Amino acid sequence: MKILQAVVRNYLESGEPVGSRTISKYTDLNLSSATIRNEMADLEEMGYIIQPHTSAGRIPTDKGYRLYVDCMLDEKEKELDEIKGVLLQKEEKLDDMLKQAAKVLAVNTNYATMITAPRYAKNKLKFIQLSRVAEGQLLAVIVSEGNVIKNHIIDTEEDLDDESILKLNLLLNTNLTGLSVEEINLQMITVLKKQAGVHSDIIGNVMDAVAEAIHSDDDLEIYTSGANNILKYPELADREKAGELIHTFEEKQPLTELALGSLASENTGIQVYIGEEAPIESLRDCSVVTATYEIEDGIKGTIGIVGPKRMDYDKVVGTLKQLKNQLDEIYKKG
Amino acid sequence: MKILQAVVRNYLESGEPVGSRTISKYTDLNLSSATIRNEMADLEEMGYIIQPHTSAGRIPTDKGYRLYVDCMLDEKEKELDEIKGVLLQKEEKLDDMLKQAAKVLAVNTNYATMITAPRYAKNKLKFIQLSRVAEGQLLAVIVSEGNVIKNHIIDTEEDLDDESILKLNLLLNTNLTGLSVEEINLQMITVLKKQAGVHSDIIGNVMDAVAEAIHSDDDLEIYTSGANNILKYPELADREKAGELIHTFEEKQPLTELALGSLASENTGIQVYIGEEAPIESLRDCSVVTATYEIEDGIKGTIGIVGPKRMDYDKVVGTLKQLKNQLDEIYKKG
DNA sequence: TATTAGCACTCGAATTTAATGAGTGCTAAC
DNA sequence: GTTAGCACTCATTAAATTCGAGTGCTAATA
Numbered sequence: 001m002k003i004l005q006a007v008v009r010n011y012l013e014s015g016e017p018v019g020s021r022t023i024s025k026y027t028d029l030n031l032s033s034a035t036i037r038n039e040m041a042d043l044e045e046m047g048y049i050i051q052p053h054t055s056a057g058r059i060p061t062d063k064g065y066r067l068y069v070d071c072m073l074d075e076k077e078k079e080l081d082e083i084k085g086v087l088l089q090k091e092e093k094l095d096d097m098l099k100q101a102a103k104v105l106a107v108n109t110n111y112a113t114m115i116t117a118p119r120y121a122k123n124k125l126k127f128i129q130l131s132r133v134a135e136g137q138l139l140a141v142i143v144s145e146g147n148v149i150k151n152h153i154i155d156t157e158e159d160l161d162d163e164s165i166l167k168l169n170l171l172l173n174t175n176l177t178g179l180s181v182e183e184i185n186l187q188m189i190t191v192l193k194k195q196a197g198v199h200s201d202i203i204g205n206v207m208d209a210v211a212e213a214i215h216s217d218d219d220l221e222i223y224t225s226g227a228n229n230i231l232k233y234p235e236l237a238d239r240e241k242a243g244e245l246i247h248t249f250e251e252k253q254p255l256t257e258l259a260l261g262s263l264a265s266e267n268t269g270i271q272v273y274i275g276e277e278a279p280i281e282s283l284r285d286c287s288v289v290t291a292t293y294e295i296e297d298g299i300k301g302t303i304g305i306v307g308p309k310r311m312d313y314d315k316v317v318g319t320l321k322q323l324k325n326q327l328d329e330i331y332k333k334g
Numbered sequence: 335m336k337i338l339q340a341v342v343r344n345y346l347e348s349g350e351p352v353g354s355r356t357i358s359k360y361t362d363l364n365l366s367s368a369t370i371r372n373e374m375a376d377l378e379e380m381g382y383i384i385q386p387h388t389s390a391g392r393i394p395t396d397k398g399y400r401l402y403v404d405c406m407l408d409e410k411e412k413e414l415d416e417i418k419g420v421l422l423q424k425e426e427k428l429d430d431m432l433k434q435a436a437k438v439l440a441v442n443t444n445y446a447t448m449i450t451a452p453r454y455a456k457n458k459l460k461f462i463q464l465s466r467v468a469e470g471q472l473l474a475v476i477v478s479e480g481n482v483i484k485n486h487i488i489d490t491e492e493d494l495d496d497e498s499i500l501k502l503n504l505l506l507n508t509n510l511t512g513l514s515v516e517e518i519n520l521q522m523i524t525v526l527k528k529q530a531g532v533h534s535d536i537i538g539n540v541m542d543a544v545a546e547a548i549h550s551d552d553d554l555e556i557y558t559s560g561a562n563n564i565l566k567y568p569e570l571a572d573r574e575k576a577g578e579l580i581h582t583f584e585e586k587q588p589l590t591e592l593a594l595g596s597l598a599s600e601n602t603g604i605q606v607y608i609g610e611e612a613p614i615e616s617l618r619d620c621s622v623v624t625a626t627y628e629i630e631d632g633i634k635g636t637i638g639i640v641g642p643k644r645m646d647y648d649k650v651v652g653t654l655k656q657l658k659n660q661l662d663e664i665y666k667k668g
Numbered sequence: 669t670a671t672t673a674g675c676a677c678t679c680g681a682a683t684t685t686a687a688t689g690a691g692t693g694c695t696a697a698c
Numbered sequence: 699g700t701t702a703g704c705a706c707t708c709a710t711t712a713a714a715t716t717c718g719a720g721t722g723c724t725a726a727t728a
Contacts, residue, residue, distance in 0.1 A: 017690095017691090019690065019691050019692085020691075020692080021690080021691075031700080031701095032700070032701050032702080033691090033701090034700075034701050034702070034703090035699080035700055035701070037691090037692070037693075038693095038699090038700090040692095041692090041693080051691090051692085052709095053707090053708065053709070054691085054692070054706095054707055054708060054709095055689095055690070055691050055692055055706085055707045055708050055709075056690080056691065056692090056708080056709075057690080057691065057692095126467060126468075127465065127467050127473075129463070129465055129475075131461065131463055131475070131477075133460060133461050133477050133481065134460070134481075137481075139461070139475070139477060139481075139483065141463075141465070141473070141475050141485070143465075143467050143473060147467065147468075147471075147473075147487055149473065149485040149487075151475070151483040151485065153481055153483075224584070225584065226584075227561075227580055227581075227584050228576075228577040228578070228580040228581040228584065231573050231576055231577045231580070232573075232577070237573065239565050239566075239571065242562075242565055243562040243563075243565045243566070244562070246561055246562040246565070246580060247561075247562040249584075250558070250559065250560075250561050250562065250583075250584075351719095351720090353719065353720050353721085354720070354721080355719080355720075356719095365671080365672095366671070366672050366673080367672090367720090368671075368672050368673070368674090369670080369671055369672070371720090371721070371722075372670095372671090372722095374721095375721090375722080385720090385721085386680095387678090387679065387680065388677095388678055388679060388680090388720085388721070389677085389678045389679050389680075389718095389719070389720050389721055390679085390680075390719080390720070390721090391719080391720065391721095
């Protein structure tokens with residue numbers, strides 16, 4: 001057990017297969033290389049480590065990493081390194097803040113990072129407003145809890161006069177304010193349409209916009225940073241793989257799965273995927289660590305780090321926790 | 335001259351230094367390798383080509399590429415390949431469309447691509463609206479020509495009642511609608527503030543927001559795609575360089591210079607930077623081709639392609655022109 | 669004068685060969 | 699259970715060798 005730990009730790013640092021002799025010196029447990037060799041043979045049989053070829057040292061398998069990580073997460077909280085560099089501030093714009101967070105994380109860890117905008121699962125409508133911006137064009141501004149603002153241009157058949165718009169606004173706000181997307185059902189929409197009279201089609205359009213604004217399940221906004229860090233790790237820097245990885249980070253969309261997975265989990269919020277465990281094809285040679293942050297009750301987002309399997313899990317978990325706390329705190333006072 | 339062309343063209347395809355014998359077969363001009371050799375020696379002396387080492391073929395220098403490109407751009411319009419894949423459609427959201435355009439371009443050319451949101455140089459205000467979203471919080475929605483919408487949350491000292499807001503809205507719209515940012519001067523602001531009475535500080539805030547919304551000079555929105563393509567070209571795929579390139583494309587901000595440069599140029603709109611000519615440090619080993627698109631009078635944006643110096647300029651220029659046309663057209667009917 | 673054939677020479681790239689040494693497994697002794 | 703010792707494996711590195719594409723130059727030719 002101690003020996004597996006030694007192997008993993010050593011490999012994390014060096015990236016080279018680690019041999020018996022190295023360990024015999026490295027550990028404080030005084031054991032000769034021969035003893036280590038015996039133990040290592042056992043560990044190999046159990047599938048925790050493997051040797052890339054005869055007469056090379058051993059490297060951990062996914063299974064080996066997994067055991068190591070599980071043990072590590074149990075251990076007492078380490079004293080955390082301070083996150084270096086610009087501290088985050090509550091800027092007026094959430095997305096700028098998140099971009100900044102991703103960047104800080106990338107710089108601090110030297111891995112590729114992602115952060116999703118919060119997902120407003122039970123998010124409530126705060127305010128809707130229609131305005132006429134041009135002939136036959138309405139602007140719908142939809143503000144939901146947490147001051148998330150969405151705009152939507154609606155084309156209308158006829159041109160509406162100010163009075164009609166005023167009425168519609170009143171109608172919408174009195175009926176919808178304070179409701180979450182689950183609470184707006186078909187029946188309610190039908191009633192609204194009836195009340196809107198000739199402008200019922202507009203209500204339909206607005207409702208679509210509202211649905212899209214609040215219930216943005218699959219087009220979760222994702223900010224990334226440090227994709228170039230991928231090239232720093234030889235085991236990922238091979239043309240083929242690196243290309244896919246970079247693409248994934250550029251495309252962003254595939255990362256959604258990761259984010260949702262992390263949100264779904266009910267534990268402390270730190271989650272580790274090692275190699276094959278990751279839900280995304282292109283991340284099969286990586287490890288992924290995710291955390292969940294919460295800026296208001298039920299309003300959660302995901303922070304994630306992607307790096308080689310040989311990742312400094314210890315530090316990453318620490319840094320992630322810290323960032324998570326920082327985010328939590330910024331919004332406590334908000 | 336013909337020979338330089340042959341050298342460049344051959345090198346574009348193969349990426350290998352090209353020798354005299356190869357050319358003697360390749361061209362239709364029947365010349366023996368010896369003749370070619372003599373000519374090549376001349377070309378080398380003039381600085382158009384160079385040999386990486388004795389007893390290797392020649393490769394073009396930046397100067398050589400430049401001459402080639404200049405000649406090429408003069409030539410009659412080639413028949414263009416159709417852009418393959420999804421055609422662009424005027425989607426309701428401009429930014430989705432631009433993202434899509436970048437992607438299409440990347441897929442078609444196999445280079446890294448960027449496209450900026452249009453820059454509204456002489457853009458005019460269309461509509462302003464303040465709304466109360468919470469106690470002490472106002473939402474300012476600013477719509478400018480081309481239906482570009484910006485939101486801004488303003489914190490106010492005191493809580494405003496509906497009537498005051500209505501007045502402010504009226505005040506703002508009657509005075510500002512139709513003006514461009516240059517036309518809004520300090521004097522006008524002073525007058526507005528005076529008219530606003532007790533709420534003059536809010537006017538100040540709104541004006542800041544307006545300025546930021548319209549005059550978004552340095553935070554030009556930029557969409558990129560195909561950064562992973564960089565890894566496909568050995569001459570760029572080296573760790574160090576590739577990392578920087580990827581970073582540039584992720585960070586996006588540095589690309590602004592390119593975009594602005596392209597906009598500034600008054601020619602047909604196609605511009606080619608070869609190696610050192612590029613205004614960005616990290617692109618020194620690349621070539622960059624940019625084009626300007628125009629969706630409405632004076633409302634322009636930049637499309638750009640970044641690849642190795644050994645780039646298929648011919649095809650790229652063609653594709654770029656085509657995309658440019660497509661964008662122009664989509665917005666003609668709009 | 670422009671072109672070409674011929675030839676000696678260069679030098680990077682690919683291939684072969686040899687040397688090195690880290691690491692293992694196994695056995696026998698402690 | 700631990701350790702020392704030894705034969706064996708095999709990736710890595712370095713050195714030696716070969717190979718050939720490509721050049722420059724000269725002399726002959728049109």
